[in-house]
Amino acid sequence: MKGKYALEGLKVVDFSWVFTGPIVTKYLGDHGAEVIKIESATRPDGTRLMTPFRPGAMGLNASGVFANYNSSKYSININLREPRGKEVVKKLVQRADIVLETFGPGVMTKLKLDYDELKQVKQDIIMLSMTMVGQYGPHSQQPSFGQVLQATNGFVQLLGWPDRPPSLPVAAYTDFIAPWYVLIALMAALDFRRRTGKGQYIDLAMLEASVHLAAPVVMDYTVNGRIQNRMGNRNPGYAPHGVYPCKGEERWVAIAVATDKEWQALCNVMGNPDWAKSPKFDTLLHRTENQDELDKLMGQWTKGYTPEEIMAKLQAVGVAAGVLQTGDDLVDKDPQLKLRQHFVEMDHAEMGKHLTERPPFRLSKTPSEPQRPFPSFGEHTEYVCKEILKMGDAEFAELIGAGVLA
Amino acid sequence: MAKQKEKPAMLARYRVLDLTDDRGAFCGKIMAELGADVVKVERPGGDPSRNVGPFFHDIPDPEKSLSWFAFNQNKRGITLNIETRDGQEIFKRLAQKAEFVIESFKPGYLDKLGLGYSELSKINPRLIMTSITPFGQTGPYSTFNAPDLITMSMAGYTFICGDSDRPPVRFSSDQSYLQSSLQATVGTLIAHYYRELSGEGQYVDVSMQEAMIWTLCYAPHDWYLLKQILHTREGSFWRRLGVTYRLIWPCKDGYVCYRLLMAQPGAEVMNDLIASMNKEGLGEDMKGISWTTLSFTEVPQEKINEWEAEIGKYFLRHTKRELHEEAIRQRNVIQPVNNAKDLYESPQLAARDFWVQIRHPELRTSIAYPGPYFKSTETMWQKGKRAPLIGEHNEQIYLKELKFTREQLAILKKENVI
Numbered sequence: 001m002k003g004k005y006a007l008e009g010l011k012v013v014d015f016s017w018v019f020t021g022p023i024v025t026k027y028l029g030d031h032g033a034e035v036i037k038i039e040s041a042t043r044p045d046g047t048r049l050m051t052p053f054r055p056g057a058m059g060l061n062a063s064g065v066f067a068n069y070n071s072s073k074y075s076i077n078i079n080l081r082e083p084r085g086k087e088v089v090k091k092l093v094q095r096a097d098i099v100l101e102t103f104g105p106g107v108m109t110k111l112k113l114d115y116d117e118l119k120q121v122k123q124d125i126i127m128l129s130m131t132m133v134g135q136y137g138p139h140s141q142q143p144s145f146g147q148v149l150q151a152t153n154g155f156v157q158l159l160g161w162p163d164r165p166p167s168l169p170v171a172a173y174t175d176f177i178a179p180w181y182v183l184i185a186l187m188a189a190l191d192f193r194r195r196t197g198k199g200q201y202i203d204l205a206m207l208e209a210s211v212h213l214a215a216p217v218v219m220d221y222t223v224n225g226r227i228q229n230r231m232g233n234r235n236p237g238y239a240p241h242g243v244y245p246c247k248g249e250e251r252w253v254a255i256a257v258a259t260d261k262e263w264q265a266l267c268n269v270m271g272n273p274d275w276a277k278s279p280k281f282d283t284l285l286h287r288t289e290n291q292d293e294l295d296k297l298m299g300q301w302t303k304g305y306t307p308e309e310i311m312a313k314l315q316a317v318g319v320a321a322g323v324l325q326t327g328d329d330l331v332d333k334d335p336q337l338k339l340r341q342h343f344v345e346m347d348h349a350e351m352g353k354h355l356t357e358r359p360p361f362r363l364s365k366t367p368s369e370p371q372r373p374f375p376s377f378g379e380h381t382e383y384v385c386k387e388i389l390k391m392g393d394a395e396f397a398e399l400i401g402a403g404v405l406a
Numbered sequence: 407m408a409k410q411k412e413k414p415a416m417l418a419r420y421r422v423l424d425l426t427d428d429r430g431a432f433c434g435k436i437m438a439e440l441g442a443d444v445v446k447v448e449r450p451g452g453d454p455s456r457n458v459g460p461f462f463h464d465i466p467d468p469e470k471s472l473s474w475f476a477f478n479q480n481k482r483g484i485t486l487n488i489e490t491r492d493g494q495e496i497f498k499r500l501a502q503k504a505e506f507v508i509e510s511f512k513p514g515y516l517d518k519l520g521l522g523y524s525e526l527s528k529i530n531p532r533l534i535m536t537s538i539t540p541f542g543q544t545g546p547y548s549t550f551n552a553p554d555l556i557t558m559s560m561a562g563y564t565f566i567c568g569d570s571d572r573p574p575v576r577f578s579s580d581q582s583y584l585q586s587s588l589q590a591t592v593g594t595l596i597a598h599y600y601r602e603l604s605g606e607g608q609y610v611d612v613s614m615q616e617a618m619i620w621t622l623c624y625a626p627h628d629w630y631l632l633k634q635i636l637h638t639r640e641g642s643f644w645r646r647l648g649v650t651y652r653l654i655w656p657c658k659d660g661y662v663c664y665r666l667l668m669a670q671p672g673a674e675v676m677n678d679l680i681a682s683m684n685k686e687g688l689g690e691d692m693k694g695i696s697w698t699t700l701s702f703t704e705v706p707q708e709k710i711n712e713w714e715a716e717i718g719k720y721f722l723r724h725t726k727r728e729l730h731e732e733a734i735r736q737r738n739v740i741q742p743v744n745n746a747k748d749l750y751e752s753p754q755l756a757a758r759d760f761w762v763q764i765r766h767p768e769l770r771t772s773i774a775y776p777g778p779y780f781k782s783t784e785t786m787w788q789k790g791k792r793a794p795l796i797g798e799h800n801e802q803i804y805l806k807e808l809k810f811t812r813e814q815l816a817i818l819k820k821e822n823v824i
Contacts, residue, residue, distance in 0.1 A: 006600035064627030139754040151663030171623030180588035187595035188416035200784035208779035215476035220460040221746035222774035243573040254559040322556035327629030336547040360616030361593030364609035
């Protein structure tokens with residue numbers, strides 16, 4: 001069996017909401033899996049209400065970030081507190097491979113839709129619960145969200161200047177670590193099921209996953225007792241290593257020099273100014289010792305050019321340099337992203353034009369592409385019930401009338 | 407789930423040939439902790455990323471790099487000079503029987519050696535080969551020299567980080583290598599799923615720049631929909647569409663992360679925090695406010711500033727641990743700004759047996775590593791052994807598996823092939 005898409009035939013029931021979980025199911029959907037996103041009339045995915053909205057468009061179907069993270073899905077509105085709503089869920093699970101949920105610990109049990117319940121319906125179901133810190137443990141009941149969790153896992157401590165309070169990543173950094181771990185766990189669990197016939201329940205903690213991305217920092221403590229701190233743009237082994245001002249307002253270029261050979265090439269591009277010949281800067285060690293002064297002098301040079309000019313000049317001689325790109329650079333200008341078609345323009349019946357992103361990997365034989373734009377709130381309730389679950393017209397009308405479906 | 411019994415790995419012992427340096431090492435490590443048999447293929451003398459610090463007891467030595475340990479744990483290791491004819495022959499023999507090859511060389515390097523996907527897929531059509539590079543295999547930036555700072559910046563991430571009166575900053579720890587290795591693993595396992603259905607392998611081309619763009623969230627959509635750049639460098643604050651609120655707060659022994667809660671279910675916990683503040687003579691004016699129904703856009707910014715100033719005074723009197731523990735009791739969202747020590751001492755991580763001790767016989771010690779990030783009813787995260795020494799498994803692979811004789815091995819050594 002072989003389709004156009006890598007994950008054709010895979011079926012996913014998706015209770016997840018807000019960024020992390022939906023990114024997971026977008027990836028699955030964009031690779032051809034059938035993803036049924038369960039929302040309820042009283043509880044839409046909160047991302048639907050997050051800015052930016054398309055100007056003029058309002059309501060639950062106009063958010064740019066929601067649109068990005070929810071391509072290729074069906075949206076069905078089910079009241080999960082209603083027993084007959086649970087029955088609809090179970091019918092979906094019966095034909096599914098994967099169930100994903102990102103409620104707080106215990107919510108699925110309260111709803112009587114936890115793994116023990118769903119396993120009765122589908123013996124080999126793979127169910128994954130993703131939470132901030134895990135299903136159990138002394139902090140598991142604390143409410144949280146990504147913006148503050150990124151402080152817990154150590155990343156905030158590592159961003160900013162050593163003489164200042166830390167800086168905060170604008171988007172919750174942990175929210176963009178967990179999705180890849182969830183996808184990895186799900187794909188590996190599918191391999192396990194293929195070989196053994198067994199499903200499984202997975203309790204995945206965002207905190208634990210994200211600590212792996214700070215492993216050397218943590219081990220510097222567990223081994224050497226050192227508590228690493230943020231260090232601006234310093235990076236041992238490089239000098240200069242920094243972000244420098246350029247011509248124009250808020251235009252910056254990043255430059256990173258690892259070797260003396262690269263330093264010589266940089267000096268040549270700068271026209272070998274007298275200051276660069278100083279023994280203060282002739283070796284990596286000396287440049288590291290005099291880095292504050294070096295940064296100032298570098299900045300005086302970079303100010304005369306646009307960041308694009310400096311990137312082009314330096315990359316041409318093998319010196320690492322890059323523009324600090326902004327939204328407009330990424331979306332409108334970057335030729336590399338254009339060539340790789342990172343952003344895909346989509347048209348949604350209500351919202352109109354919006355962007356959705358491709359994963360950063362390209363598979364040579366199977367495409368990753370949005371199958372459809374994001375679903376309007378509850379757009380596919382009827383389609384999912386009648387076409388997928390083969391529910392009769394009368395029953396469907398009755399469940400709508402009773403407020404079980406919307 | 408309490409302490410885990412021994413359970414099998416999620417993945418079978420799939421053979422992964424790992425040719426990466428520090429840009430891609432994390433990918434193989436993730437495969438290994440899920441059960442794959444990852445064989446690191448290093449140049450004779452060892453992978454240069456063994457020289458990346460920090461080091462065990464601060465002794466710079468290719469067998470003592472903590473970054474190397476962290477991202478090569480649970481792998482085996484051989485040395486092989488793939489720039490020699492013999493080395494290329496040997497690599498092809500290994501690739502013939504491998505399920506995966508992961509590499510992070512400059513685009514085109516392996517093709518030049520006759521070891522690119524087009525060659526390897528001829529001898530093993532089921533092979534999945536994954537390349538991790540700063541900008542992908544083709545295109546105007548594909549040949550760029552781009553360590554972490556450059557890919558972070560080209561992805562738009564650096565621009566939004568830092569303080570408004572200083573240049574933008576990156577995380578003081580490489581992230582784009584790790585983000586792209588994670589995403590590479592996703593792509594590789596999706597290709598694996600397809601291979602098991604179709605019998606066909608494929609090539610996975612990963613871009614670090616694009617991996618980091620995935621962590622941006624708002625910027626591309628702010629521009630596309632509003633033609634605005636809404637976020638620059640906001641330090642401890644969050645500013646968006648006319649509202650500013652504080653997220654990082656100094657406390658007695660460091661910082662906590664917290665956001666004034668309004669206009670949402672759960673905001674009633676503000677009252678408990680205010681009650682605690684009242685006990686210390688703070689926040690008298692904040693009593694009796696209906697926090698759940700307030701909205702950020704309706705409250706004047708001066709009012710938010712006033713409230714934040716009052717909360718700030720309370721935080722300054724307490725440690726991050728005190729504030730966190732009180733928040734857990736009150737079901738509030740305050741989190742400590744943790745450093746490595748705080749993390750290592752976290753009661754939550756301890757309760758889930760997160761830290762694992764890995765033996766390093768040569769260093770006569772065990773080292774605490776980050777451990778399982780999931781618990782499962784059927785499978786478990788694989789702790790495995792410490793990262794390989796240089797050429798540690800040459801005999802296992804070359805003598806036992808490829809059936810070279812010791813005499814042949816000696817010649818290969820002399821030739822600087824292994």
